Amino acid sequence: MDDEALSNENNAPVSINRDILPVLLGYQLRRATTRVYGSFGDHLRGFGLTQGHFGVLVLIGANPGLPQTALARAVGSNRSLMVRTIDRLEAADLVRREASPNDRRSHAIVITEAGRAMIDRLKTDVRRHEDRVAGVLNAEEFDSLLSLLAKLNAS
Amino acid sequence: MDDEALSNENNAPVSINRDILPVLLGYQLRRATTRVYGSFGDHLRGFGLTQGHFGVLVLIGANPGLPQTALARAVGSNRSLMVRTIDRLEAADLVRREASPNDRRSHAIVITEAGRAMIDRLKTDVRRHEDRVAGVLNAEEFDSLLSLLAKLNAS
């Protein structure tokens, strides 16, 4: 897979030399992410959502009542971006900003009924999409890939 | 690493539930890419380059004379983006658009002397950065991760 059929200036099929790229983790990660994201991202767009929205929505569903800043930290984002994300999710009636009982500055972000239904729906869809995209890997390879990435991310 | 210290409405440390996210390939890929990219990306910024520029530059160095569309296909991009990428690399005097001998529509993209020097320099740097980022993985795990990603990307 290091070489790929292309065309040179004579339009004859030629093989491209990828040099060191195939043995670079960053390069393979970039390509894999693009592939996996492109697939489910198209699906999410049908609901007016992005990958970022999906991740935050799942977090809210599993941790109702957190303030926006905590959500931002949890996804490695910042307050400014989280404002726009929550704006979108709230406009779609998937989450609600409620008054925080102990701090009048912050919002307790809770899931709506429609949000709960959306999460259930998307959880099913994302599993199906992942299984399809990772179809070339058997179950053992998939688990191995996942745990190696988790180990890398935990450092 | 599924849980992370945050704060609830009482500012007491609380553990966040990530639900299904940790077992999603897309989620782990996203985090890993951010981590690996953040490191080398900062380094590249010092040269006015991005990860995308680096990948294309390496390809041009190993395959001088290809037209822009072939380069775009090789990195899974498209013609429009490749125009901007080559614009940048050419402005930095790292590559040159030369006339293609057989097709007056297309450009033969070649590497300059400064581009060759930049590639040599960055090849050394990227290996050092990768070794540091992937430090939590032993050699066997690193190779395993790389080959699993390659298998996924080849499908």
Add this chain to the structure above:
DNA sequence: CGCTTTAGTTGACATAGGCAACAAAACATA
């Protein structure tokens, strides 16, 4: 009571990607 910090928000700005349109050139074919 002041002083500092924090939560949320807004606006300006930069980057990256997708998509559509376009001219010039190459190609296919009747």
Add this chain to the structure above:
DNA sequence: TATGTTTTGTTGCCTATGTCAACTAAAGCG
């Protein structure tokens, strides 16, 4: 040859994503 189709590079528009600075309101702290 003439005509229609495809390809290459290019540009502009739109969206997503991210940074940064500033601001208000509220909380925390001496």
